[in-house]
Amino acid sequence: MLEIKNLHANIGGKEILKGIDLTVNTGEVHAIMGPNGSGKSTLAQVLAGRKEYEVTKGTVTFSGKNLLELSPEVRAREGIFLAFQYPVEIPGVSNVNLLKTAINEIRKYRGEEELDAMEFMTHLKKKMKLVEMDQSLLSRAVNDGFSGGEKKRNEILQMAVLEPRLAILDETDSGLDIDALRIVANGVNKLKSPERAAIVVTHYQRLLNYIIPDFVHVLYNGKIVKSGGKELAFELEEKGYDWLKEQKELA
């Protein structure tokens, strides 16, 4: 589904990604871990198409298409969803309006019929239960005045409504209490299916108690320095990242 080969990316002339190789197949959940500044969020943003990052080398293929040639909105319509680390506030635009516009843009792109107000509300209500979100948040402006936890849950609601083929969660667990963490994880797990995949970017192991990854990758200094199964996450939790850094520097 997603194939990243030797990906290099800069921001403001500084190289952040220094040759990433990663293959994600449908049905898989990949966790990307690593210390601060290792390039985890950059990878997420580059996949979503943020223009500030310049890809200097390498290829990214998504469902057979050259992802790097596509605009951010087309990537989204192709089925890539990024749950933002810092969800943006958009005053004046209601959550409902955003979701309805988004889902219909995606459906139009895929040649599906747009949902009318009734169909959309039915779909939305089902998903609201999943993230245990209060209905009153729907008519409020997108993330405007939301608490940190509400913003993250709102990201998961959007993900649940848009049903992406590849969900990328960028440190969605940061700043969440244990209840919110469970809700967020539940949202991701419910989306799991043989046709979909997820990349979970996280600094800590604790989210992975709720979302069980098939693969864990450690990103350090712009490269994946170690990959393994879910047990790698426990190892990292126990030993920290320093032993990897040492290994890397020895090599």
Next chain:
Amino acid sequence: MSTEVSQIEELANKEYKYGFVSNIESDTFPKGLNEDIIRRLSAIKEEPEFMLEWRLKAYRHWLTLKEPNWANIHYDPIDYQKISYYSAPKNKPKLNSLDEADPELIKTYQKLGISIEEQKIFSGVAVDAVFDSVSVATTFKSKLAELGIIFCSMSEAIRNHSDLVKQYLGSVVPSTDNFFASLNSAVFSDGSFAYIPKGVRCPMELSTYFRINAKNTGQFERTLIIADEGAYVSYLEGCTAPMRDENQLHAAVVELVALDNATVKYSTVQNWYPGDKNGKGGIFNFVTKRGMCKGVNSKISWTQVETGSAITWKYPSCLLIGDNSIGEFYSVAVTNNYQQADTGTKMIHMGKNTRSTIVSKGISAGKSNNSYRGQVRIIRRADNARNFSQCDSLLIGDKCGAHTFPYLEINNSTAQMEHEATTSKIGEDQIFYLNQRGISREDAVNLIVNGYCKEVFKELPMEFAVEAQKLLSVSLEGSVG
């Protein structure tokens, strides 16, 4: 940051969609203004003597006035002797059927998307179409006449309803009010007139489309709307103008009168030619609009969506004379490229328990300047007056300006005043966020801008709200890269 700016600049380009010129032969006065011109104008329009006297008085007063310079707008001096003060289509069509109108004219309306035929059939809107200076089509008149409603051109009202005109013309905006109002009083060519009799609720939205067509002619509209006791009327005004190199002056006057328990709702969508992206050309829109809540429990509500004109100078105001009367002002003003707008309102509280609401939404893009200027005045005997003002500014890009000039004058200690103001900016991160949800750049900007203007749009009649939304996206097309 630099990429953000260049992207914004890149999109800050948009062709004026309504830039075309109709080939209709015109009767046009030679350039210049003097008493003879005014006499000739009055004669052509077959006006009664009192009207000529009124015009001349206004003209003589105008000669003593200086052009105002306090607004936050800048332009080269206007030579009032280089303007032609009258232009009328030569083949004046008969009013009883649209089929008899000049086909060119009908085409013009069709290009503007305001086909009168369509409007007749689908929307039930009576249209008094002002083409340059003379009304050429008036529809639904007979239906309105059954209810005793008078809806006609100002020229016709002066001839056929001179008592009403004599009583109310200049009663809200005196001919001595200000430089542009005096000029208008001297040379106004036409406009709309509406009278809603006692207790009648006007069953349809009354509407006028203005259009400046002939080259180098000023457009001086005069509109007068009177709602008698217990009457209700909603009036829509929409403007589009074709592309021109020279700046054109538009100095209109609108007067509204609401008697006891009457309501007048006046909505404007203004889309005059704003000039090109280098600031060349465009309409100077110097307008005096004022409503008088003369009776008790009366209400006047202004809603405006201003997207066009090179320069807008306009303050639709309310004189709240009757006890318990209500004044409202809802405004969206958009400026792009080199447009300048200095717009706002005046709420003058004179009666007891009077209330006013001001909601102003300014949107600046390109290199434009957008100013809100508003005055709330509460006189000594106006007990328990209340005002709520909200002035928001939205900036797109970093080369535009937003300014707010609120003036408060309170002479009664029982007054309650609230004022809120915000300034915000459409951020690249907001756009990316929406992109990531599958929404294109243009749609993202529209979503944000329409969300921002929601409070004002909900005040517009349904069909107008849709048009206003479209117009907004056309006006801002290209403002965000």
